[in-house]
Amino acid sequence: MRPPTICDRTLLKLIDKQGLSQAETARRLNVSRQAVSQRLKELRGQQTKVTVAKKVEQVVDRKLDAIDQLQKINENANELLDLCMAWQRGDDVALQILESQRTNRTVRIGDEEIDAQEFKFKDPRELALKAMAEIRNQLRLQLEIFATLYDMKAVAEFQNAVLEAIGEVDHDVRTRIIQKLNSQRAIRSAVRFS
Structure with missing residues (x-):
């Protein structure tokens, strides 16, 4: 060739x-026009593999961004959970942090003024349960991301294997299949569902 x-x-x-x-x-x-037509057919046939590889690469990049974000949220949720559990156990450092949430106010009851302390926090057990639920939801989401990524890679590998096998048997059939896939993809991307 x-x-x-x-x-x-x-x-x-x-x-x-x-x-x-x-x-x-x-x-x-x-x-010649035939040369342009032939070269376009060859390029469009190669484009399916490239498109699938690019899509998988984009998803991998997004997945990594999502995992990084999940990691940050998870670290914060675990820190909050640790603090809540330390409050519950009466840890000195945790109680010192709790003291920082205290404000002193003077309250008038009748003619008498009393110094009162006000704490602005919820029950640490309730906060701990909410942090645990958030961590559990993050783990579920991370599992879904990995499963989707694995499925996309498997589909791309399967598509490439099938196209290579068809290409070994009949290169023209492979080219026609790729052209058909590309035309269907173009139609799907042109149609917008509302």
Whole structure:
């Protein structure tokens, strides 16, 4: 097979970005329309693998961002849980933090003024239970993220394996399947559900 004489980047720029027809693109590149058509078929066939790989890569990047965010939230929830449990046990450091939540007020009861201390906090057992529930929800979400990521990788690997097997048997059938998948993807992305 002869190496392509058409620069793929230029070809795709003219077709996709500038919206030129294949005939106009062929004139600008000084090649035949058939050469442009054939090269586009080859490129569009390769595009499915690239698209799947890019989508998986984007999801992996987002997953990592989500995991980082979950990690931060989890650290804060665990810190709050530790503090609540320490309050419950009567730990000196935790009680000192509790003291920082105290305000002194003067309260008038009849003619007499009394110094009163006001604490602004909930029952540490209730806060501990809420922190535990948050941690449990985070673990569930993390499991869902990993399961989705694994499923996407498995689908991409399966698709590549099937296309390679078909390509070994009949390269033209493989190319037609890829073109069909690409056209269906284009139709799905053009339709917006409301």
